[in-house]
Amino acid sequence: MRTLPSSLLYSRDEELTSRFIRVASSITAIQQLEEQTELEQWFQQFGDTVLLADLRAPNCLDVLSMLRRERPTTIIIVIGTDRSDPMLAAELLEPFARTSFEPERRALQALLKQAIECQMLRQKTRILEEELTKLNARKSEQRPQPRSFFSAPLQNFSKAQRNFDNVDALFESVVEGLVATARVSRAGIFIQPDPQADYIFQAGTRCLAATEQLSIHPHDAFIRWLEMNTHLVSRKTLENIADPQERAMLKQMLDSLGGEIIIPIYAAGRIKGWIFVGQRSTGIPFEVADLEDLTGLADHISTTLEKAFQYEETALQKALAETVLHSIPFGIVACDEKATIRWFNSSAREILKPEETDIIGRRVETLGSRIADLFRRTIGNQTAHDVTEWTDNRTKLTVSAETRCLTDNAGCVGAMMMLRDITGAKLLQEKEEQLERASFWNELASSMSHEIRNPLVAIKTFSQMLPERYEDPDFRAEFSKEVNHEVDRLNQIVDKINEFANPPKPAFQPVDIRKPIEHAVTRIQNELDHDNLKIHLSADDSSLMVYGAPTSLEEGVYHLLKNAAENLANKPGSRVNVTVKGRSPDKQTGSIYLIITDNGSGIDESIRDKVFSPFSTIKARGLGLGLPIAKRAVIDHNGQIDIDTSSGGTTITILFPALEDEV
Template structure:
């Protein structure tokens, strides 16, 4: 481009010599192109702090030999004269862009040999302004091209698969990661309908364009290879208008393998712990029953003994039955039936389910429920969720039954889960002695319990219920009491 500029200037201005100095990527001004220029001119280069560069940037006007006598400072006059001599120029014209000095134009004598007059310099100045615009546009174009190339290289280097479509559903981008994950070539898909990639991916992207974008990544299995992937879709916008959509694909195969391996290890550890806990929990009732059974032949006529024996057997069998019920519930969770429900109704049901524990302990306290009728609905299995909250209330009854002034409360309020996801927060609080500090890291582990009986499956069951409902559970406990915080997503979306 610079060669074309100097040729055009030489032809239009009818001068014998033209040179252009331009700013390079390393922030230096060097010889860019020229006609009939001296060899020493071609070797010139200037830093941005060079005295001549500073002078022309400050004064921002053309300079000619005829104007040298008007420069008051001798040092500056000598500097400009040297520059004119080194470049063989009669006139030097600055080339300014929008925000910086992009270079300068050096123009030699007219081909006729006549000196430049004021009109000639004005014409050259107008020409220099046009050259400045051309150089500025060229630099902008180069910068945009560089940024585009870097962006393309970056998108191609990302291991994740990236598929982009236009609003018409045509594939516009299909990077190397997508080629490797899906086993398809970009050349056969770009410019084709996205349905050629996959009907499932096409459906997700079209839903995104229609404003039904899923906020979270969805898992998907590639039909042919059965490769597990996560797909995150996003709308592509320009000036506030949707112009297409993109999907980001990540391979989850290795993650699934590691997760399955971890699950197998945890399952093996679970059954080892379970067998140990069961043997201990079963042995105690059986020892008591066995002891009384051995004494029965000798004391079967003793009515008091028979009454004790009957009560003991019933009590121990009931304990065994309770433990088996918990184990069965933990090992075989029920199929969930999700329905929208009012929080107030859910909490009332939970409180009623915990009444049996209150009566058994002859507990003197009561549950205080704080819940606004304006809270949004939650989509839960009402029976399973109410039973889980009831378990927390039962724990609170057990923790406070010896307290002189027991306090148990449930508070429901609005909150968020993740980013921009409305939620309802349920807090169950009591003023019991709290969970011992050494047990707190393991409260969600089966068989971790502060009770004298039972296998400690209550909190693990509650935690699994929250996970199944897409919620969170958090426990904070001290010597002054315990608060269990449940966070449930609502049926509303922001």
């Protein structure tokens, strides 16, 4: 990134300033100054530059005359009306060039380029002249032996480490310690707040106002020089720098800071900033030994600030983590390996409502015997404990707790408990269960009344006709047959409900799953005896052993096949395929798949999502208990059941764990 050279515009005309800055934006960075005192201070601090002088500015001719005497290398471009008295007077001072208030754009840009090049040449010439003067002086100079006037001991600087947890206060302490240690009249510190930000003034003593407003870009030549050379900059040692341009750049930086020495600060392997100091309070120049002492002091300052930055980052992360933990909607309590509470967030306080105000540092028994027991069992077993729920007698809240053991390489270092207030959820669950139970009994009553009403209607009809047709032997025979049939239907309905509500306890044993499936297929074929229905059973040659109850398995498969056959309704071409697949021979563990596929019209969309719910059916006769019984059989055997249905048929896939998995 290229840094543009700076130029000054001495004018109070805002419109003129805006126009010149816009035209020169790609050539130079123009800074406007409106007062003579500001202009003089700028030249004193930053040295010669290119000056555009508006002849209408206050005392402009006097300012130009002063610069002509004291700053002969300054490039001056006067701005005014051609052949006017001020312009004629300014020409007597022999400026570099002159221009009007509204110059042509290209002409002004070319003029500024020439002025900047001329200024750079004058600076190089001045540097060479200074070098020649120093070289001649060095030949005749007899150097005295260096003496150190660095009187304040280094341990005096230790007071800078106070306020270590406050970086801003630490900057002030560093400056104070530096002034006391080095006995200087001026000191300041520049820091880069963020890796991509500019270096800005942070703290200082008796620093210039312009210095406090100064900001240095990370790509500035001064920063690159510090990164390459990694040592302090002193006016006394500038002559040791070989490159004249680098020497001039460093001298200009010392002038802008009003300092004699610049000490770089390193943190995390990069330039974090620098400290600068002015002359000694006694006016005695710094010697080489003093610079060596300041180098050691700089290392001490860099170490202190680097630790402070690390502390600040750690404290920020800790504060952020605590804010997050306090904001989460469930409680967290943590204790050490001795069951002493070390952390307790706001949600945990709202849930447990402890009687003690200060919980940290107390034993876990402070939170109650139940929580203490969970913590101590977790620490003792060094394992996690499942979710535990209870209702607190004091707060009347229903609490859910789950514990985890905290470990490191040395073993258990404590335990953590996550708490949730589930009072509202429990009340909602109880209400939902009440509604579900009410809905269950409503559906049961509706289905039973529908099923029971049909036989009762038939019995009532025959009973009403009996007095009139009692003498008819055929009617009495039909009456006896139909009444017995309808009573049997009523008994079947009662038996089905009892069977669903009180299923027999399954007796589990190792069983080849093919046998109960074959029994179910034979049973459904004999029971329905549909001429158009074809049931095809196939099984592979792998091991099909499961740990299950043969009767329960047969009953579940029977209801699935019965449901499929009834939906097909003996239509021509009706077909049900029953496929049993086991694991491959090379695998010792796995699952067994039972797949039942029919070519019917699929499950009606109105009950598709609740086919396994009791009493869910679209049949004119039936309670809709077949599929719920089948699903219960699958769940009893730790299996899974899925249904895929469309207008082209329905496929039921059941997954059973193989015998080795269960064992």
